[in-house]
Amino acid sequence: MKRTRLITALDTQNIDQxxxxxxxxxxxxxxxxxGMEFTYACGLPAxxxxxxxxxxxxxxxxxxxxxxxxKGLTSLAPLGASLLTVHASGGSAMLQAARAAIDEAYPEARRPCLLAVTVLTSLDQQGLHEIGIDATPREQVVRLGHMAIAVGADGLVCSAEEIAPLRDALGDKPVLVVPGIRPAGASADDQKRIMTPAQAAQAGADWIVVGRPITRAHNPAQAAAAIQDELRNA
Incomplete structure (x- = not known):
């Protein structure tokens, strides 16, 4: 059985932090x-x-x-990222161009996982309606997921609520990276579609992303270790 792995989000504008x-x-x-906050504030050398x-x-x-x-993905090649994101809503031509750029610019042994972001975890049904999408978040995620994987994405970024329908639709091969994860008792902050680490692991996430519940903790290492224990015991 595969292990769900932990990504910790270092969301800050301060390089020392x-x-x-x-x-x-x-x-x-x-x-x-x-992500954007750190990269735009501190730059690519940081x-x-x-x-x-x-x-x-x-x-x-x-x-x-x-x-x-x-061209943007080509410019990022020297950073050696393991996972990179593009928006699935950019469409199939954009995703195909992203796939081709990664295949050309990155050595095969160090080629990053190309992830297509489906529907942001801050968006709910009302939020989708406001931007002209009448589908439910689940319907829209599965629609974008089908398209993205078909044209070359390695995986998807989705909320924990969409893991099961994506696995039903696409099988076990696509890498699913799941933000909006909150340990039991933690604040939801600005996330709308959330689960605990154990729930996401049980649903079939390959990676979970946790930020503030770790970085705002009195002891971030201890908070991360506790989540790792929860994932191992899920």
């Missing part, structure tokens, strides 16, 4: 996530520094015309 968290979490998390000798989920959610996304 990111350094402190990264050092504290060495040996307690399977990967770190650096991303490279924090990611050195660590598995990196670089979560920039590229979404633009196909050529621009392809």
């Amino acid at each position: 990111a350094r402190e968290w990264a050092r504290a979490l060495d040996g307690h998390t399977d990967a770190i996530k650096l 991303v490279a520094e924090i990611a050195r000798d660590r598995s990196l989920f670089l979560d920039l959610k590229l979404h633009d015309i196909p050529n621009t996304v392809a």
Whole structure:
């Protein structure tokens, strides 16, 4: 049985804080996530520094015309990320361009997992309706998931609520990365579709992403270790 692995989100604009968290979490998390907040504030050299000798989920959610996304992914190659994100809603041509760029720019042995973001975990039915989508979050996630995997994505970013329907629709092969994970008793913050680490593992997540419940904890390493224990016992 595969093990669900933990990504810790280092969401900060302060490189010293990111350094402190990264050092504290060495040996307690399977990967770190650096996203827009850190990358835009500190720059790509800072991303490279924090990611050195660590598995990196670089979560920039590229979404633009196909050529621009392809060139962007090519520019990110020196960072050596293990997982990269683009928005599935950019469409099949954009995803195909992303696939081709990764295959061309990254050595095969170090080729990152191309993840298509389906529906953000901050969006619920009302949020989708506001942007002109009448489908339920589950229907939209499965629709985008089918399209993304068919044109070359390695996996998907989805909420825990959509793990089961995606597995039913697409099988076990696609890598499912699941944000919006909150340990029992933790604040939901701005997430709408959430589960505990154990629930996500039982549903079939390959990776879970946890940020504030770890980084805001009095002892981040202890908080991450507790989640790892929960995943192992799920």
